[in-house]
Amino acid sequence: MFPFSFEWIWDMGHMVFHGGLWYALSIMGLGLTYCIIKAAVDTAKGKGGYHH
Amino acid sequence: MEKENSKKFGMVIDLDKCTGCGSCMVACMAENNIPFREDETDKLLSVSWMHVYRLTNVKPFPDTEECYLPRPCQHCEGHHGHSPCVSVCPATATDYDMDTGIVSQIYTRCFGCRYCMAACPYHVRQFNWWDPLWPDGMEKSLNPNVSVRMRGVVEKCSFCIHRYQLAKDQAYMEGRREIEEDEYQTACTQACPAGAITFGDLNNPKHAVYQMVKPDKKNGGKPKNPKAFRLLERLGTNAKVYYLSSREWVRRAGDNYLKTEGQAKHA
Amino acid sequence: MDSALIPEGVKRCPTWQFIIWIGVVGAVMMWGVFAILLVYIKGLNQTNMNNAYGFALWIWADLTVIALGGGAFFTGFLRYIIGKDELKHIINYAVLIGFICYSSALLILGFDVGQPLRAWFIFWHANVHSMLTEVAFCLTCYFGVLCIEYLPLALENRQIDKVPFFHHLSHNMHEIMAVFAATGAFLSFFHQGSLGGVPGVMFGRPFGFREGVLIWPWTFFLFTWSAAAGGPCFTILITKITEKAVRKKLVKDNVIELLAKISGWMLVGYMVAKIIDTWYWAAFTAPSKGFTLMDFYANNPGSVYGIWILIAEIGVCGVLPALILITDKGRKNRIALFLAVLLAVLGVCLNRWVMVLQVLAVPVLTFENWAQYLPSWQEIATTILPVAYGIIMISLSYRYLPVFPQERELNPIEAPVSQTQEQLPEPETPPAGAEPEPSPSGS
Numbered sequence: 001m002f003p004f005s006f007e008w009i010w011d012m013g014h015m016v017f018h019g020g021l022w023y024a025l026s027i028m029g030l031g032l033t034y035c036i037i038k039a040a041v042d043t044a045k046g047k048g049g050y051h052h
Numbered sequence: 053m054e055k056e057n058s059k060k061f062g063m064v065i066d067l068d069k070c071t072g073c074g075s076c077m078v079a080c081m082a083e084n085n086i087p088f089r090e091d092e093t094d095k096l097l098s099v100s101w102m103h104v105y106r107l108t109n110v111k112p113f114p115d116t117e118e119c120y121l122p123r124p125c126q127h128c129e130g131h132h133g134h135s136p137c138v139s140v141c142p143a144t145a146t147d148y149d150m151d152t153g154i155v156s157q158i159y160t161r162c163f164g165c166r167y168c169m170a171a172c173p174y175h176v177r178q179f180n181w182w183d184p185l186w187p188d189g190m191e192k193s194l195n196p197n198v199s200v201r202m203r204g205v206v207e208k209c210s211f212c213i214h215r216y217q218l219a220k221d222q223a224y225m226e227g228r229r230e231i232e233e234d235e236y237q238t239a240c241t242q243a244c245p246a247g248a249i250t251f252g253d254l255n256n257p258k259h260a261v262y263q264m265v266k267p268d269k270k271n272g273g274k275p276k277n278p279k280a281f282r283l284l285e286r287l288g289t290n291a292k293v294y295y296l297s298s299r300e301w302v303r304r305a306g307d308n309y310l311k312t313e314g315q316a317k318h319a
Numbered sequence: 320m321d322s323a324l325i326p327e328g329v330k331r332c333p334t335w336q337f338i339i340w341i342g343v344v345g346a347v348m349m350w351g352v353f354a355i356l357l358v359y360i361k362g363l364n365q366t367n368m369n370n371a372y373g374f375a376l377w378i379w380a381d382l383t384v385i386a387l388g389g390g391a392f393f394t395g396f397l398r399y400i401i402g403k404d405e406l407k408h409i410i411n412y413a414v415l416i417g418f419i420c421y422s423s424a425l426l427i428l429g430f431d432v433g434q435p436l437r438a439w440f441i442f443w444h445a446n447v448h449s450m451l452t453e454v455a456f457c458l459t460c461y462f463g464v465l466c467i468e469y470l471p472l473a474l475e476n477r478q479i480d481k482v483p484f485f486h487h488l489s490h491n492m493h494e495i496m497a498v499f500a501a502t503g504a505f506l507s508f509f510h511q512g513s514l515g516g517v518p519g520v521m522f523g524r525p526f527g528f529r530e531g532v533l534i535w536p537w538t539f540f541l542f543t544w545s546a547a548a549g550g551p552c553f554t555i556l557i558t559k560i561t562e563k564a565v566r567k568k569l570v571k572d573n574v575i576e577l578l579a580k581i582s583g584w585m586l587v588g589y590m591v592a593k594i595i596d597t598w599y600w601a602a603f604t605a606p607s608k609g610f611t612l613m614d615f616y617a618n619n620p621g622s623v624y625g626i627w628i629l630i631a632e633i634g635v636c637g638v639l640p641a642l643i644l645i646t647d648k649g650r651k652n653r654i655a656l657f658l659a660v661l662l663a664v665l666g667v668c669l670n671r672w673v674m675v676l677q678v679l680a681v682p683v684l685t686f687e688n689w690a691q692y693l694p695s696w697q698e699i700a701t702t703i704l705p706v707a708y709g710i711i712m713i714s715l716s717y718r719y720l721p722v723f724p725q726e727r728e729l730n731p732i733e734a735p736v737s738q739t740q741e742q743l744p745e746p747e748t749p750p751a752g753a754e755p756e757p758s759p760s761g762s
């Protein structure tokens with residue numbers, strides 16, 4: 001999974017596969033982080049809150 | 053990539069000589085610490101690296117003929133080491149060694165997904181459905197050079213690779229770089245009373261296996277000897293176990309043919 | 320008792336009834352859990368798999384739930400990327416069903432392997448050339464996406480939503496859902512495909528093997544395609560069954576019909592591709608290995624794998640539902656629609672069955688015979704477990720979360736009926752659904 005495991009080789013397969021994988025993981029991670037931070041900021045600002 | 057001096061260990065099994073006695077199977081069981089159970093009636097649940105099949109020409113008496121066919125792992129090379137089983141293993145638990153041509157199995161790495169079993173057309177790969185248990189006292193006779201396998205992993209014939217290691221160690225101690233043909237022989241080869249099994253380096257023209265089948269390197273290793281054939285040649289597995297038979301129906305039983313494909317096609 | 324948790328403006332069955340229901344389904348689930356424990360403690364000898372059938376019921380179940388869970392990614396793709404806005408009324412449910420399917424798939428994989436404690440080797444020692452590796456990675460990542468997609472819905476529970484942080488979180492997640500949906504579609508494309516690649520790359524198995532482009536056999540694309548076609552059909556099917564079970568309409572017809580129409584055309588496309596693939600395989604690929612089409616379908620015990628299976632898969636469960644779904648009349652007719660989605664779902668199940676079990680059953684060595692297999696009760700119990708688990712998840716979500724945004728509009732409650740029913744809020748409050756109102760100060 002990581003370049004330090006012994007079966008790792010820097011070939012096309014590994015680069016494409018792990019490129020895709022980490023790309024997807026970063027988008028998910030960044031998206032989630034953004035939502036959480038923004039929610040925290042919104043809460044701190046005391047925005048509307050629950051609207052029912 | 054295959055190097056200049058890399059080996060390609062392979063086997064030639066002469067079906068004209070094989071009597072179906074099963075010595076190879078027994079020798080293999082003992083050599084490789086293969087587990088067995090009290091009830092071995094269901095062969096689809098038991099482990100046997102070497103398996104002897106009985107073939108018949110399905111003709112009525114008096115034309116009935118039989119043939120016994122021992123089947124170890126074929127150590128398929130596929131295209132450039134792309135064996136059917138190696139390429140599919142998700143955990144890199146089985147490997148095609150470019151230096152020896154041996155398909156290895158790492159028992160402690162295999163997690164038992166069984167994809168390789170599905171991919172091997174020869175039913176060579178077998179699963180440890182149970183934990184291995186030996187009758188009391190018998191564990192003392194286990195071969196110390198071969199690790200026993202735990203339940204939940206796949207195992208298969210290794211061409212007795214531990215014997216290769218031992219032979220190489222020996223040669224090293226004696227200051228030699230190369231081992232002789234007779235220094236590395238599999239247990240089944242040595243056990244066969246009919247001398248039906250021959251083992252050696254298919255890359256080495258001096259070795260008996262090479263001389264018997266004359267593998268055509270340019271033609272994907274196909275044998276030049278018209279009596280020789282490989283199992284399921286047409287699938288492109290590029291096996292390293294060759295069979296010899298003087299009987300046409302036996303050679304034809306080694307592969308699938310359409311009805312329209314003439315008898316001559318195979319030779 | 321639990322009325323404070325139930326979404327506003329909808330009616331739910333009394334608590335005691337709900338508890339009995341969960342208890343009954345829970346008992347079935349416990350049966351499965353018991354079987355799992357047996358498998359974990361005693362090993363895979365609890366199954367009827369053998370050295371010829373290394374893949375069996377479980378792998379089939381895995382492939383099938385993943386294909387049927389494809390409704391989540393494809394509906395999400397249509398809703399967020401293509402912009403089919405009506406689908407927002409069913410996306411919650413599609414996501415929920417997808418979530419159940421994928422968590423079940425991961426669960427099954429968890430006990431299907433011989434050495435479960437080493438299952439992480441598939442990630443750690445990944446062989447990037449194996450289809451199964453790709454499946455494992457994409458599956459796990461996509462399950463993460465489904466959790467992200469399901470989370471905002473869970474946060475919309477009446478009590479949780481009162482917490483300002485959770486309210487904002489859910490709102491913010493909805494805002495950028497398209498990003499997650501796109502990632503989900505990307506991951507789904509690959510793992511659905513890789514599952515198809517599993518049999519497709521096995522060049523030692525002429526029944527499964529297919530040619531393809533680059534490293535991807537044709538089955539790669541066929542599996543993705545059939546998941547995109549069959550998944551939404553499963554979503555519709557489950558929606559219809561849920562409506563029957565709770566005896567009310569939950570999603571408007573136009574929404575269902577739109578999804579049905581798209582599925583229908585996807586199914587048409589899939590069928591064309593599948594027929595071409597089958598023809599090419601029967602006419603060229605298999606003969607090149609010495610097999611005729613009928614070698615794969617004849618002479619097996621009890622005709623379990625007779626040619627009927629191909630006719631059923633392509634004709635009855637493929638072309639027929641496709642034709643029903645693409646015609647306006649077919650979609651408008653309740654029975655025809657139900658039949659069509661049911662058949663389409665069965666078609667996907669059958670396809671996965673064939674591509675897992677028949678691949679292994681067909682003898683390849685000329686001196687071997689068809690392999691036979693009947694699942695053990697442990698395998699059946701563990702395969703029913705996800706169904707029970709799914710029913711419980713759906714029941715809980717339906718009871719406590721605003722899964723169906725149109726439910727209130729379709730089932731207005733005249734007046735506070737019983738003592739458990741709280742005072743209704745002002746009638747003009749928009750339904751709390753997939754799209755929460757932006758917070759007042761946000762405008």
Ligand code: SF4
Binds near residue numbers: 126135137175208523
């Ligand atoms: S015979 Fe089977 S196990 Fe042996 S190398 Fe070939 S595919 Fe692999």
Ligand code: SF4
Binds near residue numbers: 205
């Ligand atoms: S069973 Fe073991 S060796 Fe075979 S594919 Fe799975 S992890 Fe690899």
